Amino acid sequence: MAQHCGYARVAYNAALTIFRNALQDGEWKTLYDIKKEFNAKKREIFPWCDDMSQNASKNAIHHFSDAVKRWKSGQNRFPKPKNRSGKHSYQADNGTNSVKVYKKRVKLPAIGWVRMTEELRWTGDIGRVVVSRKDDKWFVSILVHTDEGNSMVQMPLIDDRLPVGVDVGINTLATCSDGTKYENRRPLKVYLRKLRRAGRMLSRKTRFSNNWHKARKRLASIHYRVSCIRLDSHHKTSTSIVRKASAIGIETLNVSGMLKNKKLAKHIADASLYRFLTMIKYKAERRGIPVTEATMFFASSKTCSSCGHKKTELDLSERTYHCGECGFTCDRDVNAAINLCPS
Ligand SMILES: [Zn+2]
Structure with a gap:
């Protein structure tokens, strides 16, 4: 492969x-x-x-x-x-149904039967088959033209759904306007020591030696695990939010602007909020739930969700929003989420 x-x-x-x-x-x-x-x-x-x-x-x-x-x-x-050093992948098929799949096996041309960890969940004509490697693990992506169209099994929606505003952040991944908070699992922090150690080990080895390859694999597998943990938590959170919403309001992230901020850059890359918001968008779209995006310049954190007064200054350390105009007091992130909530 x-x-x-x-x-x-x-x-x-x-x-x-x-x-x-x-x-x-x-x-x-x-x-x-x-x-x-x-x-x-x-x-x-x-x-x-x-x-x-x-x-x-x-x-x-x-x-x-x-x-x-x-x-x-x-x-x-x-x-x-x-x-x-780029992505390792190739497309193995030669048109519709040229690659056979039987239970937990796939027959790749010129290679033969290869075991897979799980069975293909759909039946139908097999289209594009792409084999790829991600950090020393092999994947096969199989396109299936199903007879019944989109037969995707989805988590059922909750009965009493309400419009939900979602504020995303670094410490708390998502805060909803109903007050629910989803903590960010930040694998990078937990695995940072392991990554540093594995990186150090790699740098001490002679390049392309056997031990160097071993060390490289070890580093790659930690990176892989980190990305899996993050992806999993983003999927669970976005599904959970979409299930309870009748309409969703989110903010527009200025990602390139955020990454310029050196101090925050690592955390923001870690949280990969942009991908998270994209997940909310496509999952909502699949279920016909409308999504409204606030404009990039909408001050969701600085505005009072009760009277609409806008503060000129709001320090990042102020975790509680207190409005000087009407006296409204609320958690900072919940206030922002309420502002984003579609009416
Ligand atoms: Zn107010």
Whole structure:
């Protein structure tokens, strides 16, 4: 599988070279031209390619062609070559139903039956099959065209639903306008020591030695665990919020602005709030619950949710909101959540 990822990368880069060289000569190569040229010289440049599934290279060239389309339409920049340290993945299928799945096994072309940890949960025609590696663990992503359309099993909605405003933050992941708080599980803090240690161990090893590879794997697996814990907590929280809401109000995060703040940057990257808000949005959309986003300049924390008075100064250390105009006193985050709540 690692070799196939390598083959896909090499094919992508070869397609890029072919296309770019032709472009410099004022010539436009189509997908068909690139494929033809690649296939004509692949054996010469990559003698080992005959042991590989050609689906890996073919699909990689297709991906390159898509990247060219996105560049032409102005959506993306010109495609860049993929390097070894990037994401390891390749598309293994050769059209609909070309990859077989039987119980907990998947039959990958040129590789054979590979065990999976769980069975495929849907039945139907199998489309795109992508094999990828994340920190020394292998994943297969299988697209299934189900007969019954979206047969996604979802957590049922709660009976008495109300509009909910959600304030997201660093210490508390989410505060709802009804007063519920969801704490942020901050795995990075717990695992920081482990990560530092593993990083130190890695730096002491001779590069590319056996012990270096072992240390690298160890560091990667801690990173992987951290990301899993974070993802899990974000999923649970966002589902729980969406289930109890008839409408949702959220703020718009100025992520690039926040990351410039050096002191907070790490925590914000850790909390990855942006992804969390995206989860709330798509989960609500799937259930037909409207989501309103406040404009980026709406001062949800500084405004009094009772009378609408806006404070000019509000220190981050002030955990309780107290309004000087009407005397309203409330938890700082709950006040912000109420302000975000759609009426
Ligand atoms: Zn007030």
